[in-house]
Amino acid sequence: MNERYDPKSLESRWQRKWEESKTFRVTEDLSKKKYYCLEMFPYPSGRIHMGHVRNYAIGDVIARYKRMRGFNVLHPMGWDAFGLPAENAAIKHNIHPSKWTLENIAFMRDTQLKRMGLSYDWDREIATCLPEYYRWNQWIFLKMFERGLAYKKRSYVNWCPSCQTVLANEQVEAGLCWRCSAVVVHKELEQWFFKITAYAEELLADCDRLTGWPERVLTMQRNWIGKSVGVEVDFIVADTGEKLTIFTTRQDTLFGVTFMSIAPEHPMIEALIRGRSEAGTAREFVQRVMREDKAERTDEKREKEGVFTGAYAVNPLNGDKVPIWVANFVLMEYGTGAIMAVPAHDQRDFEFAKKYNIPIRVVIQSAEKNLDAAAMNEAYVNDGTMINSGPFDGISNVEGKEKVVDHIEKKKIGKRTVNWRLRDWGVSRQRYWGTPIPIIYCPECGMVPVPEQDLPVKLPMDIELTGKGLSPLAEAASFVQVSCPTCGGLARRETDTMDTFVDSSWYFLRYCSPKEGKAPFDKQAASYWMGVDQYIGGIEHAVLHLLYARFFTKVIRDLGLFDGDEPFNNLLTQGMVIKDGAKMSKSKGNAVDPDFIMNKYGADTARIFSLFAAPPERDLEWSDQGVEGAYRFLHRVWAFVARHAEALKSVKPASDTARGDALFRKTHLTIKKVTEDIERQFQFNTAIAAMMELVNEMYAQTADNAPDERLPVIRAVVESLTLLLAPFAPHFAEEVWEAIGGAGSIANASWPEYDAEAIKESEVTIVVQVNGKVRSKITLPAGVSGKEVEAAALADLKVREYTDGKPPKKVIVVQGKLVNVVV
RNA sequence: GCGAGAGUGGCGGAACUGGCAGACGCGCCAGACUUAGGAUCUGGUGGGCAACCGUGGGGGUUCAAAUCCCCCCUCUCGCACCA
Numbered sequence: 062m063n064e065r066y067d068p069k070s071l072e073s074r075w076q077r078k079w080e081e082s083k084t085f086r087v088t089e090d091l092s093k094k095k096y097y098c099l100e101m102f103p104y105p106s107g108r109i110h111m112g113h114v115r116n117y118a119i120g121d122v123i124a125r126y127k128r129m130r131g132f133n134v135l136h137p138m139g140w141d142a143f144g145l146p147a148e149n150a151a152i153k154h155n156i157h158p159s160k161w162t163l164e165n166i167a168f169m170r171d172t173q174l175k176r177m178g179l180s181y182d183w184d185r186e187i188a189t190c191l192p193e194y195y196r197w198n199q200w201i202f203l204k205m206f207e208r209g210l211a212y213k214k215r216s217y218v219n220w221c222p223s224c225q226t227v228l229a230n231e232q233v234e235a236g237l238c239w240r241c242s243a244v245v246v247h248k249e250l251e252q253w254f255f256k257i258t259a260y261a262e263e264l265l266a267d268c269d270r271l272t273g274w275p276e277r278v279l280t281m282q283r284n285w286i287g288k289s290v291g292v293e294v295d296f297i298v299a300d301t302g303e304k305l306t307i308f309t310t311r312q313d314t315l316f317g318v319t320f321m322s323i324a325p326e327h328p329m330i331e332a333l334i335r336g337r338s339e340a341g342t343a344r345e346f347v348q349r350v351m352r353e354d355k356a357e358r359t360d361e362k363r364e365k366e367g368v369f370t371g372a373y374a375v376n377p378l379n380g381d382k383v384p385i386w387v388a389n390f391v392l393m394e395y396g397t398g399a400i401m402a403v404p405a406h407d408q409r410d411f412e413f414a415k416k417y418n419i420p421i422r423v424v425i426q427s428a429e430k431n432l433d434a435a436a437m438n439e440a441y442v443n444d445g446t447m448i449n450s451g452p453f454d455g456i457s458n459v460e461g462k463e464k465v466v467d468h469i470e471k472k473k474i475g476k477r478t479v480n481w482r483l484r485d486w487g488v489s490r491q492r493y494w495g496t497p498i499p500i501i502y503c504p505e506c507g508m509v510p511v512p513e514q515d516l517p518v519k520l521p522m523d524i525e526l527t528g529k530g531l532s533p534l535a536e537a538a539s540f541v542q543v544s545c546p547t548c549g550g551l552a553r554r555e556t557d558t559m560d561t562f563v564d565s566s567w568y569f570l571r572y573c574s575p576k577e578g579k580a581p582f583d584k585q586a587a588s589y590w591m592g593v594d595q596y597i598g599g600i601e602h603a604v605l606h607l608l609y610a611r612f613f614t615k616v617i618r619d620l621g622l623f624d625g626d627e628p629f630n631n632l633l634t635q636g637m638v639i640k641d642g643a644k645m646s647k648s649k650g651n652a653v654d655p656d657f658i659m660n661k662y663g664a665d666t667a668r669i670f671s672l673f674a675a676p677p678e679r680d681l682e683w684s685d686q687g688v689e690g691a692y693r694f695l696h697r698v699w700a701f702v703a704r705h706a707e708a709l710k711s712v713k714p715a716s717d718t719a720r721g722d723a724l725f726r727k728t729h730l731t732i733k734k735v736t737e738d739i740e741r742q743f744q745f746n747t748a749i750a751a752m753m754e755l756v757n758e759m760y761a762q763t764a765d766n767a768p769d770e771r772l773p774v775i776r777a778v779v780e781s782l783t784l785l786l787a788p789f790a791p792h793f794a795e796e797v798w799e800a801i802g803g804a805g806s807i808a809n810a811s812w813p814e815y816d817a818e819a820i821k822e823s824e825v826t827i828v829v830q831v832n833g834k835v836r837s838k839i840t841l842p843a844g845v846s847g848k849e850v851e852a853a854a855l856a857d858l859k860v861r862e863y864t865d866g867k868p869p870k871k872v873i874v875v876q877g878k879l880v881n882v883v884v
Numbered sequence: 885g886c887g888a889g890a891g892u893g894g895c896g897g898a899a900c901u902g903g904c905a906g907a908c909g910c911g912c913c914a915g916a917c918u919u920a921g922g923a924u925c926u927g928g929u930g931g932g933c934a935a936c937c938g939u940g941g942g943g944g945u946u947c948a949a950a951u952c953c954c955c956c957c958u959c960u961c962g963c964a965c966c967a
Contacts, residue, residue, distance in 0.1 A: 277888045284963055395966045690909050750908035828904045833948045835904055873947050879903050883947050
């Protein structure tokens with residue numbers, strides 16, 4: 062064994078060995094307990110960044126640890142390979158997206174990920190841009206189409222003018238595109254949707270079963286799904302007699318309605334204003350609001366504005382005629398696009414009424430203060446007693462809510478309804494580098510699904526990407542023109558492609574049988590491996606990917622392909638890697654290149670540092686000196702082993718006979734601590750700290766040249782430490798393992814068990830407090846009684862000094878830990 | 885505004901059910917080996933001369949509080965006119 066630790070040559074040597082002997086290949090084995098460890102697969106942008114390093118290091122420790130604990134571990138890797146950057150690169154550098162993507166994958170796999178020493182079964186690698194994969198996107202799409210879960214509709218959608226495509230609601234953040242931050246505009250288009258709302262109730266309810274997920278992710282999903290229980294009520298438009306249906310959760314305030322507000326997109330507007338003197342101003346207002354982009358429309362600070370339509374509606378409960386307004390804050394997408402306005406009890410309506418001098422009528426009286434409409438300066442939104450509400454006067458509004466809805470349902474003027482914030486998932490993208498939607502439009506037969514045997518609908522390779530004009534596929538005549546599968550006549554293909562989030566919504570199932578040719582995946586294999594026991598990735602997918610994947614899993618279950626309700630049993634959301642207080646990014650110029658770190662210190666150091674500097678869920682502040690520290694730690698272990706390696710080869714490790722030895726004891730305490738830290742929410746930082754303590758102890762306890770009789774203990778420490786290090790610094794551990802004559806690859810070795818006898822103490826140090834302050838420490842044999850501890854404490858000189866000879870009022874003894882003498 | 889999480893040395897962070905605050909690492913200081921040290925090893929390192937004081941601030945419960953309760957402040961993230 063070399064004196065110097067030289068990670069470079071050592072690491073590549075072990076990587077070759079693992080690859081040649083297929084150390085990490087797995088197959089289903091019913092005799093073993095399985096463990097599915099998965100990190101979110103990357104987009105092949107060309108280079109990995111520190112966030113990836115951290116993500117995969119965390120996953121790899123878990124996978125390797127579970128292997129050593131005897132699990133049959135599935136730990137796969139692949140590529141989320143469709144997406145816009147490939148297309149942009151194509152336009153900019155005149156390279157085909159396919160070529161660009163596959164080259165990136167090769168580089169990232171062979172020269173970056175493999176150099177990290179990750180324990181993947183590379184035989185299971187998948188790339189979503191390959192027809193073998195995306196044909197199953199198309200197949201699932203067709204199954205969903207058959208069941209009405211994929212459908213086409215014309216609607217207002219989010220359009221990103223920079224990406225030149227439509228975005229799903231989940232992909233719009235504060236009015237901006239999630240990818241490029243361009244301002245998103247509303248556009249009316251015909252688009253494909255997945256009916257995720259059909260699963261809203263189950264997606265919400267099952268959040269309660271995801272006990273292995275962080276609470277904040279569940280909260281975000283619950284908020285996003287946004288269940289709201291209320292009532293739909295039909296108002297009748299005066300003169301025309303048309304129904305204007307509104308949604309409300311405050312039916313207890315129905316008697317306080319003094320006007321109505323409808324969304325500018327509401328389909329009844331034309332009918333309401335036609336022929337009235339207000340028509341002109343109303344149309345002008347509607348057009349002005351609709352021209353605004355999403356960011357402007359949804360800005361909360363934005364002033365509430367509206368115009369009167371000239372029409373009136375009749376309140377079905379009290380017969381009042383109230384004016385109908387068009388208001389800029391009413392959303393067509395939510396509820397019915399029309400609301401009843403109760404200024405006394407809703408802040409938005411209150412502001413609106415004040416602005417336009419609309420009457421305010423109090424119908425809920427507060428218990429604390431007497432509300433007077435004229436004197437109010439904000440809406441009263443709390444509970445109270447119903448007044449001015451005809452038959453409901455005098456009862457509490459909480460009770461009133463039920464009574465009013467019962468009354469409404471009995472009179473058939475409305476019904477209980479549940480409204481969701483969640484909208485159907487818009488999956489059409491007007492881009493090239495994605496899965497073609499397998500639909501054909503025939504002038505005779507209409508919309509015809511591509512027959513299953515014709516799948517995959519392959520992306521044409523001879524295509525010109527200009528970044529201008531229509532969707533690229535729409536301009537590829539050879540792709541568009543097709544004969545109708547039903548009548549054989551001339552027909553046209555759908556030219557939109559699928560959102561790339563479709564690809565990642567079921568890839569975890571594909572890993573179970575990645576080469577399966579007859580179905581998206583093999584049912585047997587999936588039932589063995591699924592669900593994912595530990596999923597690891599960034600918090601940024603809290604609603605996007607993680608919600609879609611849950612939805613797909615349920616759909617796939619209902620298609621009869623798989624028996625499971627949820628894909629990910631446990632979720633770990635790792636924190637960001639930051640430097641100088643900001644997220645690492647190229648644009649901020651604070652990015653640290655993983656290749657540079659791995660070249661200089663080796664992969665094991667990079668792994669140790671990123672696991673040691675912070676617990677996994679928290680943000681990790683990058684520190685160049687911290688990396689040095691991680692390297693120094695490995696070096697220290699190396700130097701120690703190198704000193705003894707030759708002698709240790711022929712020595713058997715100490716066992717129970719060494720139980721009295723302090724270093725032997727520390728070793729077993731460390732095994733215990735590291736094991737517990739990994740098991741307890743993957744606290745790798747403290748696990749590594751414990752190993753560092755052991756190393757410090759190793760040096761301290763063998764400061765003088767160790768006599769031969771200590772070699773068995775040294776052998777035991779080194780052996781255990783190497784095993785403990787194996788998941789964290791795998792190349793290093795293999796090398797040391799080999800040097801001390803360990804059998805086979807350490808990746809296949811068993812995780813050490815601690816000797817419960819060895820960690821027992823013969824003596825305990827007990828802290829002695831006087832009035833809660835530490836005054837002394839006494840050492841007593843382990844297992845002494847409380848009485849003896851008390852006596853020893855009272856006899857202590859320091860205690861006598863502080864108690865001044867006075868008798869104690871009370872003495873508290875905490876077994877084996879502490880005594881508190883109260884005077 | 886609503887929801888979630890977090891405030892501990894110069895820094896990253898420890899402290900499982902209330903029981904020695906600051907493990908471990910970085911940085912810093914001193915020493916050793918050295919022509920030299922940015923290498924390595926050893927020791928020290930919350931503040932204060934001290935009694936003591938110290939976990940964002942203020943109250944409280946307790947023999948004992950970073951940990952439990954109440955009030956307040958700050959920061960981060962998510963949602964944000966959802967009727």
